[in-house]
Amino acid sequence: MVSREYKRDSSLREKFQLLRSITNSNAESETSIIVDASKYIKKLKQKVEQINNETTxxxxxxxxxxxxxxxxxxxxxxxxxxxxxxxxxxxxxxxxxxxxxxxxxxxxxxxxxxxxxxxxxxxxxxxxxxxx
The missing domain is CATH 3.30.70 (Alpha-Beta Plaits)
Structure with missing residues (x-):
């Protein structure tokens, strides 16, 4: 049972590190990484809207x-x-x-x-x- 939790925690840590690297976040806590990712997604949405407005x-x-x-x-x-x-x-x-x-x-x-x-x-x- 301990090894199952360890694998799950390890997998979650890896996913947070991946999310952190994709969003260029310098945050350490999981909550801050998620907040940075949310901001990053909003910026991407704005860029897509801007491109759509420019091209149409x-x-x-x-x-x-x-x-x-x-x-x-x-x-x-x-x-x-x-x-x-x-x-x-x-x-x-x-x-x-x-x-x-x-x-x-x-x-x-x-x-x-x-x-x-x-x-x-x-x-x-x-x-x-x-x-x-």
């Missing part, structure tokens, strides 16, 4: 002429969609000039200019900022 954030804009613009943050850039109910002469040039003014480098783009106007562009830039 979308902003919508509608200018006075009725063009709908969607900007979605991607892992390494942006997906920008511009849509308009009608195709206007020079609209594509105007949009591309706006990208250039914003410091956005277009990596890939798909455009449709038949009856309506639709542009889907993937861009990258370190200094691109979304308007508020």
């Amino acid at each position: 954030s979308e902003k919508y804009f509608c200018d006075p002429t009725g063009h709908m613009v969607t900007v979605e943050t991607l892992e390494k850039g942006f997906m920008i969609k511009v849509m308009s109910g009608k195709n206007e002469a020079g609209l594509l040039v105007c949009v591309l000039e706006a990208f250039e003014d914003l410091g956005l480098e277009v990596v890939e783009a798909r455009v449709s200019c038949m009856d309506s106007f639709s542009l889907h562009a993937i861009g990258s830039s370190n200094n691109f900022n979304l308007p508020e």
Whole structure:
């Protein structure tokens, strides 16, 4: 019976040491190790939420002429969609000039200019900022 308790205690000590090392805890008592682990888990949850917010954030804009613009943050850039109910002469040039003014480098783009106007562009830039 003593050896069973010794094995259980030894196993528990090993698990606490593992938990302590994973969470970078300097605590000595088991209670403090658990508190540090709880704080560590909360920080990880916050980081995951922050990453999720960064990678899924979308902003919508509608200018006075009725063009709908969607900007979605991607892992390494942006997906920008511009849509308009009608195709206007020079609209594509105007949009591309706006990208250039914003410091956005277009990596890939798909455009449709038949009856309506639709542009889907993937861009990258370190200094691109979304308007508020």
